[in-house]
Amino acid sequence: xxxxxxxxxxxxxxxxxRFVREExxxxxxxxxxxxxxxxxxxxxxxxxxxxxxxxxxxxIPPEFGGPxxxxxxxxxxxxxxxxxxxxxxxxxxxxxxxxxxAQLFEANEDQKQRYLYPxxxxxxxxxxxxxxxxxxxxxxxxxxxxxxxxxxxWLINGAKIFISNADKADYGIVFARTDPAKGRGxxxxxxxxxxxxxxxxxxIVHTLRSAxxxxxxxxxxxxxxxxxxxGEVNKGFAIANDRLSRQRIPYAAGCIGxxxxxxxxxxxxxxxxxTFGQKLATxxxxxxxxxxxxxxxxxxxxxxxxxxxxARRSEPFRTEAAIAKVVASEAGGRVVDRSMQIxxxxxxxxxxxxxxxxxxxxxxxxxxxxxxxxxxxxxxxLLGPAFR
Amino acid sequence: xxIRLDKPWRLLSPSQxxxxxxxxxxxxxxxxxxxxxxxxxxxxxxxxxxxxxxQRELAxxxxxxxxxxxxxxxxxRTRWQELLMLHRADHGELPRHNQGxxxxxxxxxxxx
Numbered sequence: 460x461x462x463x464x465x466x467x468x469x470x471x472x473x474x475x476x477r478f479v480r481e482e483x484x485x486x487x488x489x490x491x492x493x494x495x496x497x498x499x500x501x502x503x504x505x506x507x508x509x510x511x512x513x514x515x516x517x518x519i520p521p522e523f524g525g526p527x528x529x530x531x532x533x534x535x536x537x538x539x540x541x542x543x544x545x546x547x548x549x550x551x552x553x554x555x556x557x558x559x560x561a562q563l564f565e566a567n568e569d570q571k572q573r574y575l576y577p578x579x580x581x582x583x584x585x586x587x588x589x590x591x592x593x594x595x596x597x598x599x600x601x602x603x604x605x606x607x608x609x610x611x612x613w614l615i616n617g618a619k620i621f622i623s624n625a626d627k628a629d630y631g632i633v634f635a636r637t638d639p640a641k642g643r644g645x646x647x648x649x650x651x652x653x654x655x656x657x658x659x660x661x662x663i664v665h666t667l668r669s670a671x672x673x674x675x676x677x678x679x680x681x682x683x684x685x686x687x688x689x690g691e692v693n694k695g696f697a698i699a700n701d702r703l704s705r706q707r708i709p710y711a712a713g714c715i716g717x718x719x720x721x722x723x724x725x726x727x728x729x730x731x732x733x734t735f736g737q738k739l740a741t742x743x744x745x746x747x748x749x750x751x752x753x754x755x756x757x758x759x760x761x762x763x764x765x766x767x768x769x770a771r772r773s774e775p776f777r778t779e780a781a782i783a784k785v786v787a788s789e790a791g792g793r794v795v796d797r798s799m800q801i802x803x804x805x806x807x808x809x810x811x812x813x814x815x816x817x818x819x820x821x822x823x824x825x826x827x828x829x830x831x832x833x834x835x836x837x838x839x840x841l842l843g844p845a846f847r
Numbered sequence: 848x849x850i851r852l853d854k855p856w857r858l859l860s861p862s863q864x865x866x867x868x869x870x871x872x873x874x875x876x877x878x879x880x881x882x883x884x885x886x887x888x889x890x891x892x893x894x895x896x897x898x899x900x901x902q903r904e905l906a907x908x909x910x911x912x913x914x915x916x917x918x919x920x921x922x923x924r925t926r927w928q929e930l931l932m933l934h935r936a937d938h939g940e941l942p943r944h945n946q947g948x949x950x951x952x953x954x955x956x957x958x959x
Contacts, residue, residue, distance in 0.1 A: 492891035493924045496951060626932070626954025659957045662850055663929050665922040672925040677959070809891040 541716025599643035606635035648695035657681030714791030725798035755790035869896035
């Protein structure tokens, strides 16, 4: 891997960094500390800005109108985009757009017409419905939602939990068991319109991430047409698994971005704040916390870029993505924690972004597959199938 | 878990409002019949939390409002949206004084 950024990468990183510092952070001064969306007119203005920068729709493949930016550069951008208060879960408040649900790029043409293209035009939004009350880390066994053939249709019954955006979405990608005798070979992926009779958002689930809630869903005799099967019947597990692996790299990048933002604030504060007649920055205890922050950030950054580089070269990257996710989410938590400590009482208040980062960063060790599961994936790679 | 705010109503009076502290959270304003007319939030930028918001409501009361109830919540933002969505699920529309207000995009709930 070439450790030197290209001139183009440097320019893009600098452009995004300026955007975050000059456009996003000033707006946050007047938003609620837990806000995760901008006023519509601000968002429209900033979307025009990112479009003019040629960076709108970063994750959209070029053949569908997105900018042709490789995954390593996208990681560099994602690290910059997260460097503000809402940056972990709402990087730049969505002003760089997004691909929505990447699985739709694999849909057939009819499905693309009904779901993908309206999503790319901003006319529809979707949700990803995988996790169930019986678990989310082991979808091959945990999925109990059942889809049963009924003539030309499927009847779906079951429940999902911790599903983001299902109450506002127009459609969702829902995984259901179509063959109970087979584990991962018995799951099918369905495209479900949220106005389908039998689709219910039963409650919202409040979490540490108080800017946005998750939902609990119930499906009662929800009738779905065969043409809404995404991919092939009983081949849905691969779709879920592919998504989970791909998501880990940008997920890690977001943790690094927030860690950098927290670290920079802590450095500035340590140089300004005096205690017992001396700047905090002269205290060895503080210096070591800052050094440990730096080590954590550099480790996470290089491991995440290494994973992205393997993905860019189309080599297997599941192990590297798992390592990046573990290291970045744990390092990010430590960096935010140390930076809060340097700020003392001020670090605990809603006047500063640390308390939000602290809560949200905690989720990152569980979200997109708990770190224990990531370690399990790496162990399988190290030890081979005999020790699964 | 009860998802509706079902605490007893209190009179929107100076003495009752004075008993509300500066916590973050949500509040409802209602009429004598117990109908919810407004769902409000004391967020992270509110100067004196729920107490401050209710002092403001007391100073310029909304039409028909005679009562209030509060719920302290660190998840004030998602709880506020939940209460608005529940009201719409129950009554088919937002509370009277929330109508026309600038709100985040609200989802659809169909509680069992």
